[in-house]
Amino acid sequence: MNKISRKGFLKIAAAAAMSGVTAGALAACNAASSSSAAPAASGAAGTYIPGTYEGTAEGISSTVKVTMTFSDSAVTDVVVDTSGETASYGAAAADQLREQLMAAGSAEIDGVSGSTITSDAVMKAAKSCYAQARGEAAVTSVQLPTGDENDWLGKEPDIDEAAITETVDTDILIVGAGNGGMGAAAYAAAHGLNFRIIEQNGNVQDTRHWVGAVDGFGAQAQGIKMDRAKLLSEISRYASGKCDQRVVKTWINESGEMIEFIRSIMEDKYGVKMVYTYGDEAKWPAENAEHNTDYMYPEIEYTYDRSSGAARNELLLDYIRELGYDVDFKTSLAKLEKDSTGRITGIIAQSTEDDHFIRYNANKGVLLACGGFPGNPYMMEQLDPLGTSVTTACSYSPADKGYGIRAAVWAGANLDKEAAPMLFDRGIVAPGVDGGYVASDSAFGGKAFPGPIRQYNPGTQPFLKVNRNGERFANESSPYNDIVYAAAHQPGRVYAQICDANVLEDAKRFHTIGCSAQTRNGGEKYFQGKVDEAVAAGTLFVCDTIEELADKLGFTGEAKDTFLATVDRYNELYDKQNDEDFGKPAYRLSAIRTAPFYGCWLGASLLTTEQGIAINDKGQALDNDNKPMPGLYVTGDMSGSFFANNYPCLMAGVAMGRTLTYAIKAIKQMGGLE
Known part of the structure; x- marks a missing residue:
C-alpha cells in the first residue's frame, strides 16, 4: 500500500483536476457504475474533492465495500456491495443501505433491522469514503488486505505519521486476547508488570479448554512420572524430525509450573475445580503393541469442571481487571515497528471502530498471540494444499486469518516451511x-x-x-x-x-x-x-x-x-x-x-493450523537466518518450531499446553523474571 499523506493527497488531487484524472483514481479506487437515485443532501461548494472513492470494513462473514462518487458539494452516487454477507440478512440489505446513504448526505444512517453488523460495516466503509473525499484519509483499514489467490502475504502497509493520532507507552505489549494472550496477561498481572493487551474483536476469544502438561499437579497426585526422553523422541517422530527439540523441551520442563499457575487462579481464586485424565482413560489398550501401533499418550490432559459455566479466558479477564488491568478491545495489529538496529520497538495498531491509528511503544518487547490461519482460504490453499484438499468441514475460529503471521513475516521473521494442520x-x-x-x-x-x-x-x-x-x-x-x-x-x-x-x-x-x-x-x-x-x-x-x-x-x-x-x-x-x-x-x-x-x-x-513463526526455546521469534529478533516473542497457533506434518492428536492438549507455557515464558523473559 502506497503512503499518501493528507497534504500529498490534496496536491495530487489538484494536479489531477488540471489533467482530467480523478483524485479517486489516483487513490487506487475503482470507479462506481452509475445508477439512478434521489438527489443526496448537499454541502457547501468546495466541501469535497470531486471523484469516486472506495471504503471497506469487515461485516459478519465478509469484507463489505462501499463506493461513493462526489461532486464538490454532494454525493452523486453510491454502490453498496454486501454480496459476501449472509444471503437472507446482510446481502439483502444492500439496496436499503444504499438508499439511506443517498438520502442522508453522511455516513450516519439508521441501518437495517436484523442486519446490524452489516449495517455498521457499511457505515464504517462510508465514513472512509467521506474522509477521502475531504482529503483527510491517509489509508483505510490496513488489517483487511489478505493478498489474493496468488499472493497470501500481500504488502506491509506504509502508514503516514500524520495518520497516527494516539500513542501508548508500555513495557510489554501483548497482541491477541485468546488463550495465549490471556494466559500471558494473567501472569504479567500477577507479577505487577507494566503491560497492555490488545484484541481486534470486542471480546476475549474462545477458550480451548484442554491443556497438556508434564509432571503437573495431577501427575504428582497419581504418582505418575513421565519418561521425558521418550516423550521428546515421540514428539520429534510425529514431526518427522522437523521440529526444534529445544523448543519442545521448554514445554516438557516448564508445563508443570504453567498448569499450577492456571490451577491457582481457577481453583484457589474462583473455585472452579480442575480435572484431568490418567491411567486406563489416557492410553490405548495393550493389544496395539502387537501391531506396532502402540501410540504414546505421554502427558496428562487437564481441563476443568465445565458444568460450572466458566470459561478460562473469561476468568482470566476478570482476574487482570481485579488487579487494575484491562484489554484494549477493537484494536487491530497493522504492522510491527523496529529501530535502526532491527529491534522490535512496538506496533502500529488501528481501531476497528473508527480506523484511527495508534502507536504502541513497548520498551521491553512484544508478544504476538494472534492465532493461526484456518479462516483464511488464501493462506490455506498456498501454505497447506494437502490439508485443504482433504478437508470437508471446519470447527475453527473465523477470526483466525493469519494477520499476526503476516505482520511478523513483513518484519523479517521466519515462517515454518512445513504445514501442520x-x-x-x-x-x-x-x-x-x-x-x-x-x-x-x-x-x-x-x-x-x-x-x-x-x-x-x-x-x-x-x-x-x-x-x-x-x-x-x-x-x-x-x-x-x-x-x-x-x-x-x-x-x-x-x-x-x-x-x-x-x-x-x-x-x-x-x-x-x-x-x-x-x-x-x-x-x-x-x-x-x-x-x-x-x-x-x-x-x-x-x-x-x-x-x-x-x-x-x-x-x-x-x-x-x-x-x-x-x-x-x-x-x-x-x-x-x-x-x-x-x-x-x-x-x-x-x-x-x-x-x-x-x-x-x-x-x-x-x-486450526500449527504452522507458525520459528521460535527458540525462550519464545523469541527467529529471523530468516534463524537468529533471535530482539523484542519479539510469539506463542500459540502462530508460533512454530514444534509441529510439522500434522498435530499429534493422541497427545491430547499438547498444543494448548505449548501455548500457555510459552505465553508465560515470554512474560518471564520480557519482565526480567528469569
Whole structure:
C-alpha cells in the first residue's frame, strides 16, 4: 500500500483536476457504475474533492465495500456491495443501505433491522469514503488486505505519521486476547508488570479448554512420572524430525509450573475445580503393541469442571481487571515497528471502530498471540494444499486469518516451511461431495468447506471405511489425521464409514482416547443426538439392510457390487479375528450384520493450523537466518518450531499446553523474571 499523506493527497488531487484524472483514481479506487437515485443532501461548494472513492470494513462473514462518487458539494452516487454477507440478512440489505446513504448526505444512517453488523460495516466503509473525499484519509483499514489467490502475504502497509493520532507507552505489549494472550496477561498481572493487551474483536476469544502438561499437579497426585526422553523422541517422530527439540523441551520442563499457575487462579481464586485424565482413560489398550501401533499418550490432559459455566479466558479477564488491568478491545495489529538496529520497538495498531491509528511503544518487547490461519482460504490453499484438499468441514475460529503471521513475516521473521494442520476425521458430508473448498458468497474469501456440521464425533471410531469404488483402503485404527491423509489418494478425497446396531458396544471395546472418547463415554443419549443432527442434515443414513444403505450412500453398478463384497470380506475378517488385509488389531474389528446399519461420507474437519513463526526455546521469534529478533516473542497457533506434518492428536492438549507455557515464558523473559 502506497503512503499518501493528507497534504500529498490534496496536491495530487489538484494536479489531477488540471489533467482530467480523478483524485479517486489516483487513490487506487475503482470507479462506481452509475445508477439512478434521489438527489443526496448537499454541502457547501468546495466541501469535497470531486471523484469516486472506495471504503471497506469487515461485516459478519465478509469484507463489505462501499463506493461513493462526489461532486464538490454532494454525493452523486453510491454502490453498496454486501454480496459476501449472509444471503437472507446482510446481502439483502444492500439496496436499503444504499438508499439511506443517498438520502442522508453522511455516513450516519439508521441501518437495517436484523442486519446490524452489516449495517455498521457499511457505515464504517462510508465514513472512509467521506474522509477521502475531504482529503483527510491517509489509508483505510490496513488489517483487511489478505493478498489474493496468488499472493497470501500481500504488502506491509506504509502508514503516514500524520495518520497516527494516539500513542501508548508500555513495557510489554501483548497482541491477541485468546488463550495465549490471556494466559500471558494473567501472569504479567500477577507479577505487577507494566503491560497492555490488545484484541481486534470486542471480546476475549474462545477458550480451548484442554491443556497438556508434564509432571503437573495431577501427575504428582497419581504418582505418575513421565519418561521425558521418550516423550521428546515421540514428539520429534510425529514431526518427522522437523521440529526444534529445544523448543519442545521448554514445554516438557516448564508445563508443570504453567498448569499450577492456571490451577491457582481457577481453583484457589474462583473455585472452579480442575480435572484431568490418567491411567486406563489416557492410553490405548495393550493389544496395539502387537501391531506396532502402540501410540504414546505421554502427558496428562487437564481441563476443568465445565458444568460450572466458566470459561478460562473469561476468568482470566476478570482476574487482570481485579488487579487494575484491562484489554484494549477493537484494536487491530497493522504492522510491527523496529529501530535502526532491527529491534522490535512496538506496533502500529488501528481501531476497528473508527480506523484511527495508534502507536504502541513497548520498551521491553512484544508478544504476538494472534492465532493461526484456518479462516483464511488464501493462506490455506498456498501454505497447506494437502490439508485443504482433504478437508470437508471446519470447527475453527473465523477470526483466525493469519494477520499476526503476516505482520511478523513483513518484519523479517521466519515462517515454518512445513504445514501442520489440526485435522479431525469428523467432516461429515452428503454423498457426492468432494474434499476441499466450495464457492460461498457468505464466507471470507468467497470459499468455504461444504460440511454442515462442525464435527461428527463418531467419525473417529475405527469402523470399516471404504472409498467411492466400494474398496477398503487403509487400517482404520489410527490417529485422527491418518485416515484423512490416506483419503487424499482416493476418489473425491472422501470415504464412507459403515457400522451396525452394535455401534456403542463396539465403541467401548475400541477404547479410543482424547476427544474421540466422547462417543463411548457419552452413551446412548450422546450418540443419538449426533445421529439425529447428521440425519437431519442429509449426511447420515440409517437403514434396515446393507443393500439399502449402499443405495443411500450413492453406490451404483460395479461400485455397489464391490461395496457389498467388501462388507462380506470385513465380516469374514471379524470372524477370524485377524485383519489379513491391513493389520488392524483384532479388538478393533467389528461385525456388520445387525440392523439398523449406519453409513456416512467423511473427510477432515479443520480446527486450526500449527504452522507458525520459528521460535527458540525462550519464545523469541527467529529471523530468516534463524537468529533471535530482539523484542519479539510469539506463542500459540502462530508460533512454530514444534509441529510439522500434522498435530499429534493422541497427545491430547499438547498444543494448548505449548501455548500457555510459552505465553508465560515470554512474560518471564520480557519482565526480567528469569
